[in-house]
Amino acid sequence: MSQTSNAQTLFLQRQKRSKILIQAARILLLLAFLFLWQISADWGWIDSFIFSSPRKIMQTFYEMCCDQSLFTHIGVTLLETLVSFFFVVVLGLLAAVFLWSFPRVSKVLEPYLVVLNSLPKSALAPLLIVWLGANMKTIIVAGLSVAIFGSILNLYTGFLEVDPEKLKLIYTLGGARREALFRVVLPSSLPLILSVMKVNIGLCLVGVIIGEFIGARQGLGYLIIYGSQVFKLDWVLLSIVLLCLIAMLLYSTLRLIERRCLRRRSL
Amino acid sequence: MHPLLELKDVCFSYHTPQGETVALSHISFSVAQGEFLAIVGPSGCGKSTILNLICGLLSPEKGEILFHGEASGGRTANIGYMLQKDHLLEWRTIWQNVILGLQIQRLLAPDRLQLVREMLKTYGLEKFRDAYPSQLSGGMRQRAALIRTLALQPDLLLLDEPFSALDYQTRLNVGDDIGKIIRRESKTAVLVTHDISEAVSMADKVLILTRRPATVKSLIPIQLGLTEPSPLAARNAAEFKMYFNLIWKELNDHVSDVERPDAVPAAAKTQ
Ligand SMILES: Nc1ncnc2c1ncn2[C@@H]1O[C@H](COP(=O)(O)OP(=O)(O)OP(=O)(O)O)[C@@H](O)[C@H]1O
Ligand SMILES: [Mg+2]
Numbered sequence: 422m423s424q425t426s427n428a429q430t431l432f433l434q435r436q437k438r439s440k441i442l443i444q445a446a447r448i449l450l451l452l453a454f455l456f457l458w459q460i461s462a463d464w465g466w467i468d469s470f471i472f473s474s475p476r477k478i479m480q481t482f483y484e485m486c487c488d489q490s491l492f493t494h495i496g497v498t499l500l501e502t503l504v505s506f507f508f509v510v511v512l513g514l515l516a517a518v519f520l521w522s523f524p525r526v527s528k529v530l531e532p533y534l535v536v537l538n539s540l541p542k543s544a545l546a547p548l549l550i551v552w553l554g555a556n557m558k559t560i561i562v563a564g565l566s567v568a569i570f571g572s573i574l575n576l577y578t579g580f581l582e583v584d585p586e587k588l589k590l591i592y593t594l595g596g597a598r599r600e601a602l603f604r605v606v607l608p609s610s611l612p613l614i615l616s617v618m619k620v621n622i623g624l625c626l627v628g629v630i631i632g633e634f635i636g637a638r639q640g641l642g643y644l645i646i647y648g649s650q651v652f653k654l655d656w657v658l659l660s661i662v663l664l665c666l667i668a669m670l671l672y673s674t675l676r677l678i679e680r681r682c683l684r685r686r687s688l
Numbered sequence: 689m690h691p692l693l694e695l696k697d698v699c700f701s702y703h704t705p706q707g708e709t710v711a712l713s714h715i716s717f718s719v720a721q722g723e724f725l726a727i728v729g730p731s732g733c734g735k736s737t738i739l740n741l742i743c744g745l746l747s748p749e750k751g752e753i754l755f756h757g758e759a760s761g762g763r764t765a766n767i768g769y770m771l772q773k774d775h776l777l778e779w780r781t782i783w784q785n786v787i788l789g790l791q792i793q794r795l796l797a798p799d800r801l802q803l804v805r806e807m808l809k810t811y812g813l814e815k816f817r818d819a820y821p822s823q824l825s826g827g828m829r830q831r832a833a834l835i836r837t838l839a840l841q842p843d844l845l846l847l848d849e850p851f852s853a854l855d856y857q858t859r860l861n862v863g864d865d866i867g868k869i870i871r872r873e874s875k876t877a878v879l880v881t882h883d884i885s886e887a888v889s890m891a892d893k894v895l896i897l898t899r900r901p902a903t904v905k906s907l908i909p910i911q912l913g914l915t916e917p918s919p920l921a922a923r924n925a926a927e928f929k930m931y932f933n934l935i936w937k938e939l940n941d942h943v944s945d946v947e948r949p950d951a952v953p954a955a956a957k958t959q
Contacts, residue, residue, distance in 0.1 A: 593769035594789040
């Protein structure tokens, strides 16, 4: 194995170089964008009062770090997102298992789930505020509402696609539907479960921000709305940048978990 | 003394919105303790249906299925069913796969596990205990599937074309292995196959079915007069070709006007 041919070494080198090039191009693109933004603001091509500038955003970041207010906003948004994500995972799995266990019931409920899933969830947010009040609970429910129906449908259809012969195997070994669920359906759906979760953490964040837009005193969504109302556009843009980072962080955390869990399987 | 398994006048149809498919009509046969029965028939004639009925996944529309003379129903009788593919669960190690049945039936007693360990050793899978199914060859996977079935110590073993997913070479070897294993454990077995040579080389008697709806065409007892029976040795027995041709003729009776009779010996020679 240690004997790699020249052509192979060359190929690997070329591969590596191209990887580095791509990474460098990505970073350069970002820097160029930031530089252009800063220059345009400095030279008055754009109004920095409306469009802000990287430097102003950094300053705002620094100031808000000093007075600690930023941490509360980030913390609140993160907490709400994670709590609603937790409920999406638990309720989504329970509901999908329930539907799988009772095929008749699931036939009855299917059209309702489809409608609820295709409904634009932002339409629900004002209603939730009225029903539950302007508090954290409402915002968590808003995050939940965006992700839950899609999760249930995806998980349930995934459960149905499990190889019927594998289920037959369980029955021939003397197992009932319960064993089929725990020995075959859930373990074989693990990749699906993880990928559904990976998509849904982003959706939870969307829901939380929608909720914060209309019924919050804290959080990045609140900061965006408040900032735009008082023309503190530095706040708005800073919040958006932070949201980008949070979304990336959450997604890559879940991707890491996914890789961990699936490594054993793809031997 | 009642035979271990007896089918009496069993009829079965599948019902779908598109219509009714009559699969079996008036099937009767019996299998004695320690006997090896092979079932051959045209594809789609209802062979798998018979096995599903025996093990209780389906229940007959008419007729009865008796175990030791009693209609206990397949779910209570101790039956091992080996499906066409091995269906090892990819996320479990070989060990976790072979004890799956014991786990499901909550029979993880030390003596049972010891038995499984011995079978792994005897059938050359000991080293692969902690490997995943994807690391095993087709033949090894099939043997693991057999151990999974035998771990429950079934009184009756049902095999549904268990070798059809393997290539010819492996198929001969694994067939030989598994045939010997079944003999050694002196199991009663029902094997479904579309391979006449396989049926003749492994079975004590061969049940021939007609096209769908399946009825029993004939039952041929196999006597090869071998001192030490093994499926591979059986293929070289003098009577092997005679039985092969007999079954071939029985199977092709109704299509004799389509197929020329002189094609029979030629096909037999290639086996
Ligand atoms: N679930 C089902 N619903 C409707 N028809 C079915 C079903 N399962 C099998 N059949 C039909 O019943 C007939 C017998 O099926 P079966 O699987 O028992 O045949 P087989 O002899 O095992 O065939 P093969 O040689 O292909 O394995 C086939 O014609 C098939 O189309
Ligand atoms: Mg079949």
